Amino acid sequence: MKDWWRGAVTYQVYPRSFQDSNDDGVGDLPGITRRLDHLAQLGVDAVWLSPFFKSPMKDMGYDVSDYCDVDPVFGTLADFDALVGRAHALGLKVIIDQVLSHTSDQHPAFAESRSSRVNPKSDWYVWADPWYDGTPPNNWLSVFGGPAWTWDARRKQYYLHNFLASQPDLNYHNPEVQDWALGNMRFWLDRGVDGFRFDTVNYFFHDPMLRDNPADYRVKTEPEANPYGMQYHLFSKNQPENLAWMERIRCLLDEYGAASVGEMGESHHAIRMMGEYTAPGRLHQCYSFELMGYDYSPGFFRDRIEGFFRGAPDGWPMWAFSNHDVVRHVSRWLPYGESPEVLAKQAAALLLSFEGSICLWQGEELGQTDTALDFEELTDPQGIAFWPEPVGRDNTRTPMVWDASPHGGFSRVKPWLPVKPEQAARHVEGQTGAQGSVLEHYRALLAFRKTSQALRSGRSRFLDLDEPLLGFVRGEGEGALLCLFNLSTVARVVTVSGVGTAVGPSVHAVAEGERLRLGPNAAVFLPVTGEVIVTD
Structure with a gap:
C-alpha cells in the first residue's frame, strides 16, 4: 500500500537493549530477529531500528564511522538482511535511522578533511578560522555542553560539532556531501528497507556567515543545568536550505516507494516546523519532543494537536510520548496517575487516539518505568556531563524485560546496563494472556485502532x-x-x-x-x- 505510513503505528527498537543473542551483554540484530514475533503479536505496523552501523560508540552509535556496514557488536550485513526478511514475512515494515548531520571523527572523510586545507574533502565539514585572540568564531553551544567548536592543530582551524567533539558536523552547503548522503540511503533502500528515520533533521545546514545566536527570548531567572537551552538557536540550525534538502531526499524515497520520518530537535517552534518539514514534496511525517515533557493537561494536548493541523493541513505528524532520549512517560506523569499501570493504560488509549501516526518506545507496552542509576553505572555522555540533572538517557535505555529469569531474559550475562527489580517486575511473559495487564491492553487497543477508520485517518x-x-x-x-x-x-x-x-x-x-x-x-x-x- 503506497501510503501505509499514514496513521500507522511504529515501534522503536534500541538494538543494544532489545535482545542479546551471543552472551556479550549487548543486544544485537539476531536478537531483534528472534523477538519480531512479539511485535507482530502486539499489532504494530513497523519497526524502527536505532543505529546499528559501524561506530566507535562514543554516543552509542549516533557517531557513525561507516554508513554502509553493521558494527560487529550488532552482527553482520547478512544478519540485517535476515532481519528484514523475517520482518516482511510477518507483515512488518522496517525503518532505520539515518544519522547524517554529522559523522564520527573516525570516519575516513573527516580524517581526510582535517589533514589539510587543500584536499578533495577539505570542504566536507564546517571549518572556521579563530578570532584574532584565538577564540572560536562565534558563541554557538554544543547540546552536550561547552562550545560547539573544537580546535584542530592540523588545519589550524576550528570545526563545528553540535553534539560531541567526536561528532563533527558535515557541510551540507557542499553539493558533494548531499550526493554522498543520498548514496548512503540508496545502499539501504536497495537492501529492502521501507523507510528512514532522520536524526536531528533540522540540523543539516548552518548559517554560512556564522552569526552569533541571540539569547533565548524566553527570559530565564537562573542558569539552566545545560546552558544550551539559554540560546535561541537562530543561526546554528533551522536554516531555510534544510527544506530544499528535504525535497531532494523525498525524490529519492519516491523512487522506491519508501517512507520517512524526521526528528525535530527544536524547543521553540517545533509544532510549526513539523508542519513545514512535512509539506507536500518533503518528509512524509515528523515528530518532536513536544509531547515528551511533564505537562499532562487537556489544554496542552489540544493545543499541540489542533496547532499542528491548523498550521499544516497538508502535513502529517507522528506523535510519541517517549523515546530513547527522554524519561519514560509513566515516570514523568506518575503524579497524575492512580497507579503506574492505570496511567500506562490511559496514556496508551490517549496516544493511540491522536490524529496522525504513532511511535511506541520499547517497553512502553509493559508500562515500563525509568531506571534509577548510580553515577558509576552511566555510559551516556550527556548524563555524565550534566549529572545529576537533567536526568541522563541511560535511565530509559535499560534492557527490555522478557521474563523472570536473571537479567530479564535479555542476556545470560551481566548486561551493558542493569535490569533492576522495579523494571524486572514488568516483563512480557508475566503479562502475556494476563487479564487486565498493560501488555494485553496495548494489544487490544492496537487491534481496535486497525479496525477503526476514524482512528487511523479521521x-x-x-x-x-x-x-x-x-x-x-x-x-x-x-x-x-x-x-x-x-x-x-x-x-x-x-x-x-x-x-x-x-x-x-x-x-x-x-x-x-x-x-x-x-x-x-x-x-x-x-x-x-x-x-x-x-x-x-
Whole structure:
C-alpha cells in the first residue's frame, strides 16, 4: 500500500537493549530477529531500528564511522538482511535511522578533511578560522555542553560539532556531501528497507556567515543545568536550505516507494516546523519532543494537536510520548496517575487516539518505568556531563524485560546496563494472556485502532470541556468516535448525548443509567450517533 505510513503505528527498537543473542551483554540484530514475533503479536505496523552501523560508540552509535556496514557488536550485513526478511514475512515494515548531520571523527572523510586545507574533502565539514585572540568564531553551544567548536592543530582551524567533539558536523552547503548522503540511503533502500528515520533533521545546514545566536527570548531567572537551552538557536540550525534538502531526499524515497520520518530537535517552534518539514514534496511525517515533557493537561494536548493541523493541513505528524532520549512517560506523569499501570493504560488509549501516526518506545507496552542509576553505572555522555540533572538517557535505555529469569531474559550475562527489580517486575511473559495487564491492553487497543477508520485517518474535532476532561471526535458520519478522557485521579460523572454504547478497550469508565462515570485516569471510546454533548 503506497501510503501505509499514514496513521500507522511504529515501534522503536534500541538494538543494544532489545535482545542479546551471543552472551556479550549487548543486544544485537539476531536478537531483534528472534523477538519480531512479539511485535507482530502486539499489532504494530513497523519497526524502527536505532543505529546499528559501524561506530566507535562514543554516543552509542549516533557517531557513525561507516554508513554502509553493521558494527560487529550488532552482527553482520547478512544478519540485517535476515532481519528484514523475517520482518516482511510477518507483515512488518522496517525503518532505520539515518544519522547524517554529522559523522564520527573516525570516519575516513573527516580524517581526510582535517589533514589539510587543500584536499578533495577539505570542504566536507564546517571549518572556521579563530578570532584574532584565538577564540572560536562565534558563541554557538554544543547540546552536550561547552562550545560547539573544537580546535584542530592540523588545519589550524576550528570545526563545528553540535553534539560531541567526536561528532563533527558535515557541510551540507557542499553539493558533494548531499550526493554522498543520498548514496548512503540508496545502499539501504536497495537492501529492502521501507523507510528512514532522520536524526536531528533540522540540523543539516548552518548559517554560512556564522552569526552569533541571540539569547533565548524566553527570559530565564537562573542558569539552566545545560546552558544550551539559554540560546535561541537562530543561526546554528533551522536554516531555510534544510527544506530544499528535504525535497531532494523525498525524490529519492519516491523512487522506491519508501517512507520517512524526521526528528525535530527544536524547543521553540517545533509544532510549526513539523508542519513545514512535512509539506507536500518533503518528509512524509515528523515528530518532536513536544509531547515528551511533564505537562499532562487537556489544554496542552489540544493545543499541540489542533496547532499542528491548523498550521499544516497538508502535513502529517507522528506523535510519541517517549523515546530513547527522554524519561519514560509513566515516570514523568506518575503524579497524575492512580497507579503506574492505570496511567500506562490511559496514556496508551490517549496516544493511540491522536490524529496522525504513532511511535511506541520499547517497553512502553509493559508500562515500563525509568531506571534509577548510580553515577558509576552511566555510559551516556550527556548524563555524565550534566549529572545529576537533567536526568541522563541511560535511565530509559535499560534492557527490555522478557521474563523472570536473571537479567530479564535479555542476556545470560551481566548486561551493558542493569535490569533492576522495579523494571524486572514488568516483563512480557508475566503479562502475556494476563487479564487486565498493560501488555494485553496495548494489544487490544492496537487491534481496535486497525479496525477503526476514524482512528487511523479521521480528522479531529475537540470539545470545549472543563479540565481535567479531554474529549474529541475522530471522523465523520458512520464510524465516527468520541474519545473521552479524565486526566486526573479524581472521578467525574458526566452526561453524554449523541453517542452509543462504549466500544473497544476502556479504562475505569462505567455507564450509570443515563450518565457515565469516569474514574481515575478513565478512557473510553463511544460511537457517534448524533450531535455530541458532554455536560457535568
